Amino acid sequence: MAISSPERRVWWNEPVERLELIWIAVALLWGLFMFFFMIAWHFIGGQNLSSEAYRVVPSAYQEKVDAFAEKYTVGDESGTPIVRPPAGVDVYLLGRLWQWWPVLQLEKGQSYRLHLSSVDWQHGFSLQPTNINIQVHPGYEHIITLTPTEAGEFGIICNEFCGIGHHTMTGKIIVVDSKAEAK
Amino acid sequence: MTTFEGVVAATRGRTANFRTCQFTGLKVDIAAQRLIIANAVAAVVFLAIGGLMGLMVALTRWPAVHLLPAEWFYLILTAHGANVLLYWIIFFEIAVLYFASAVLLNSRLAAPKLGWLGFILMVAGAVITNVAVLQGESTVMFTSYPPMMARPHFYLGIILFAVGALIGCGLFFATLMIARAERTYEGSIPLVTFGALTAAIIAVFTLVSGAIILIPTMLWSMGLIRDIDPLMYKLVWWAMGHSSQQINVSAHVSVWYMIAALLLGAKPLSEKVSRGAFFLYILFLQLASAHHLLAEPGISSEWKIVNTSYMMYLAVLGSMIHGLTVPGSIEAAQRRNGFNRGVFEWLRKAPWGNPAFAGMFLSLVMFGFIGGISGVVLGTEQLNVLMHNTIYVPGHFHGTVVAGTTLAFMAGTYLVLPLIFQRDIIWPRLARIQPYLFGLGAAGISMFMMGAGTLGVARRHWDINFTDAVIGFQHSPGAFLMMGMNGISAILAALGGILYVLIVVGTALFGKKIVAGHKMTFPLHSSANVVSKYGSEGHIKLPGTIVLVTIFFLSFVLYYFVNWKYLSDLWLFR
Ligand code: HEM
Numbered sequence: 001m002a003i004s005s006p007e008r009r010v011w012w013n014e015p016v017e018r019l020e021l022i023w024i025a026v027a028l029l030w031g032l033f034m035f036f037f038m039i040a041w042h043f044i045g046g047q048n049l050s051s052e053a054y055r056v057v058p059s060a061y062q063e064k065v066d067a068f069a070e071k072y073t074v075g076d077e078s079g080t081p082i083v084r085p086p087a088g089v090d091v092y093l094l095g096r097l098w099q100w101w102p103v104l105q106l107e108k109g110q111s112y113r114l115h116l117s118s119v120d121w122q123h124g125f126s127l128q129p130t131n132i133n134i135q136v137h138p139g140y141e142h143i144i145t146l147t148p149t150e151a152g153e154f155g156i157i158c159n160e161f162c163g164i165g166h167h168t169m170t171g172k173i174i175v176v177d178s179k180a181e182a183k
Numbered sequence: 184m185t186t187f188e189g190v191v192a193a194t195r196g197r198t199a200n201f202r203t204c205q206f207t208g209l210k211v212d213i214a215a216q217r218l219i220i221a222n223a224v225a226a227v228v229f230l231a232i233g234g235l236m237g238l239m240v241a242l243t244r245w246p247a248v249h250l251l252p253a254e255w256f257y258l259i260l261t262a263h264g265a266n267v268l269l270y271w272i273i274f275f276e277i278a279v280l281y282f283a284s285a286v287l288l289n290s291r292l293a294a295p296k297l298g299w300l301g302f303i304l305m306v307a308g309a310v311i312t313n314v315a316v317l318q319g320e321s322t323v324m325f326t327s328y329p330p331m332m333a334r335p336h337f338y339l340g341i342i343l344f345a346v347g348a349l350i351g352c353g354l355f356f357a358t359l360m361i362a363r364a365e366r367t368y369e370g371s372i373p374l375v376t377f378g379a380l381t382a383a384i385i386a387v388f389t390l391v392s393g394a395i396i397l398i399p400t401m402l403w404s405m406g407l408i409r410d411i412d413p414l415m416y417k418l419v420w421w422a423m424g425h426s427s428q429q430i431n432v433s434a435h436v437s438v439w440y441m442i443a444a445l446l447l448g449a450k451p452l453s454e455k456v457s458r459g460a461f462f463l464y465i466l467f468l469q470l471a472s473a474h475h476l477l478a479e480p481g482i483s484s485e486w487k488i489v490n491t492s493y494m495m496y497l498a499v500l501g502s503m504i505h506g507l508t509v510p511g512s513i514e515a516a517q518r519r520n521g522f523n524r525g526v527f528e529w530l531r532k533a534p535w536g537n538p539a540f541a542g543m544f545l546s547l548v549m550f551g552f553i554g555g556i557s558g559v560v561l562g563t564e565q566l567n568v569l570m571h572n573t574i575y576v577p578g579h580f581h582g583t584v585v586a587g588t589t590l591a592f593m594a595g596t597y598l599v600l601p602l603i604f605q606r607d608i609i610w611p612r613l614a615r616i617q618p619y620l621f622g623l624g625a626a627g628i629s630m631f632m633m634g635a636g637t638l639g640v641a642r643r644h645w646d647i648n649f650t651d652a653v654i655g656f657q658h659s660p661g662a663f664l665m666m667g668m669n670g671i672s673a674i675l676a677a678l679g680g681i682l683y684v685l686i687v688v689g690t691a692l693f694g695k696k697i698v699a700g701h702k703m704t705f706p707l708h709s710s711a712n713v714v715s716k717y718g719s720e721g722h723i724k725l726p727g728t729i730v731l732v733t734i735f736f737l738s739f740v741l742y743y744f745v746n747w748k749y750l751s752d753l754w755l756f757r
């Protein structure tokens with residue numbers, strides 16, 4: 001039994017049942033498949049998280065975001081500026097206790113280099129209902145090339161616990177379809 | 184081997200006091216028995232506390248109930264994680280280690296006094312951390328990610344607890360050495376002890392990682408260190424936090440084998456394969472932090488892919504092997520016991536009325552189907568972005584650590600009570616339904632949290648309505664439904680948990696004392712054919728197990744690709 005010593009002292013030389021061998025082979029091949037599929041997705045897939053990131057001093061990041069917002073502000077949503085950068089430029093989003101700042105207005109089908117960082121604690125960038133979830137650290141500026149594929153209003157919620165106001169931490173990305181607007 | 188001889192010599196002073204178990208014929212060192220009882224009781228106490236906290240958390244997250252105010256919710260959630268994941272599980276595991284070494288090997292336990300020292304350190308640590316949390320300035324979740332800071336004694340408690348647990352592991356190793364030196368068994372150690380050895384080896388790695396990260400963090404909290412890098416913290420913290428889940432897996436797989444052996448006389452299909460599968464855990468589980476860093480900035484994809492897959496899924500391979508060999512050994516034993524008709528008579532006629540068996544088999548199935556599959560999906564480099572930090576994550580690990588580990592430990596308790604506490608279980612009828620009740624609840628909370636996470640609901644989050652947010656957000660109605668169903672399942676799980684605690688405590692205090700000559704039909708299976716020769720099973724057809732693993736494999740593949748389909752519908756990012 002499994003609670004007593006093996007019958008034969010030299011148990012490592014016992015033959016293995018065919019069923020076990022087949023299952024080991026199946027599981028091993030499936031594991032290898034899953035392993036190589038992650039690599040393959042970097043070539044065939046459109047969703048791969050970039051690893052481009054730089055160390056940044058929080059106050060320096062704050063300045064960059066402020067400058068960015070000042071340059072492209074087009075409106076205001078409940079006290080938070082709505083910022084509409086031209087397609088293709090660098091876009092900055094800041095996580096802080098407890099808001100995502102500013103509100104971004106992007107264009108469907110255009111690509112943006114989105115910078116993410118925090119000036120205080122860790123936060124969780126969670127774009128809803130699309131469900132894209134990225135961890136945001138203070139001291140690290142993470143850059144993702146993002147291409148919205150649908151128009152509409154999207155919420156950003158925070159899904160890393162960041163203190164008592166965590167559940168009030170939200171933001172927004174508005175995606176406009178300028179081709180549709182033009183018609 | 185000087186340390187070897189040293190250990191044996193150092194503990195030679197004690198003359199152990201043995202009794203002989205009338206059911207198994209094993210020699211039981213009374214000192215080991217006392218320590219097993221103490222650790223098991225402590226485990227159950229912390230499960231009771233932590234489980235009730237889990238219920239409160241789940242009821243708060245049920246939008247229609249919304250039980251606790253925000254501050255209390257986060258505080259209780261911090262305490263829930265620590266009490267169940269650290270204290271309940273690790274106390275129980277220390278009991279398993281003493282059982283698998285001293286009892287299964289007929290040996291005396293090395294240095295019981297040190298065992299008590301470890302126990303006291305663990306209790307003290309657990310109490311200190313709980314006090315820190317309840318004082319209110321350490322609401323940092325049990326992961327305590329910097330730069331969020333807890334009070335120093337929050338970390339101190341966990342460190343003390345880890346040191347105590349390390350002592351327990353040390354005693355386990357020393358007992359193995361003694362048993363070998365004193366030839367209390369012949370040949371190799373039993374499979375269950377081998378599994379426990381796996382758990383203990385990983386535990387050492389884990390607890391040391393914990394010390395490496397928590398000691399500087401405590402100093403930082405005391406103002407002696409200026410800065411803890413949040414990314415580095417996560418890397419090292421999860422070397423403890425996730426590798427410790429491999430302790431759980433090794434321990435509960437050992438418990439599966441143990442229950443199958445004690446109830447049905449099951450023996451491994453082949454010793455080599457089952458041991459090899461445990462060995463894979465040791466070789467490939469140390470890279471586990473990686474899948475907690477998949478959504479983190481600045482980490483290369485190469486590193487993520489190699490590590491998150493534990494080197495090409497070789498550890499997953501270990502679990503998949505046990506997924507075949509455990510039901511396979513049960514089927515083989517049952518067929519040998521005469522349940523040979525058709526594909527599934529062995530399973531239909533299994534002792535489902537015995538809570539040890541029922542709990543064990545439910546744990547096996549749910550760990551594989553719910554916890555295992557979702558874990559691989561969640562740990563896939565790209566798919567992680569779909570659910571990182573959503574409530575899918577707690578859904579997944581309630582599938583592993585609640586429906587899997589906790590249920591397996593509960594099932595094991597139904598054997599520990601008569602064998603070690605030497606008492607008859609009070610309320611056998613209620614004991615019979617307990618694993619089903621808890622299992623159903625555990626499956627429910629796991630799957631509904633996973634469902635809600637797929638719809639974007641955040642983990643560790645008090646308000647699904649975002650009432651006080653300046654910029655509002657509305658989740659889909661499905662998300663609300665899922666969180667409601669999660670609340671209902673939590674009530675079932677809590678009822679099952681309360682029942683378990685009452686049965687254990689009641690039996691320990693009031694169960695009829697089992698004396699010599701006592702005939703036990705419950706909860707040990709009363710089949711006459713149970714006793715079998717040990718060693719590998721060999722040469723038997725297992726059609727039922729083939730069907731089971733085929734269903735498992737197809738579900739796995741299907742669910743895996745469904746998630747890639749979800750991913751491919753997202754916005755593009757690179
Ligand atoms: C009655 C049984 C239980 C219920 C109803 C329950 C429910 C929950 C819920 C609703 C959450 C919160 C999810 C969130 O908001 O993020 C949670 C978190 C958690 N649970 Fe449980 N749970 C139970 C038992 C257990 C057990 C037995 C364990 C471990 C063995 C466990 C481990 C955890 C952990 C580690 C967390 C994460 C805490 C954190 O995010 O810091 N739970 N549980």
Ligand SMILES: [Cu+2]
Nearest residue numbers: 123158162169
């Ligand atoms: Cu936040």
Ligand SMILES: [Cu+2]
Nearest residue numbers: 158160162166
């Ligand atoms: Cu937050």
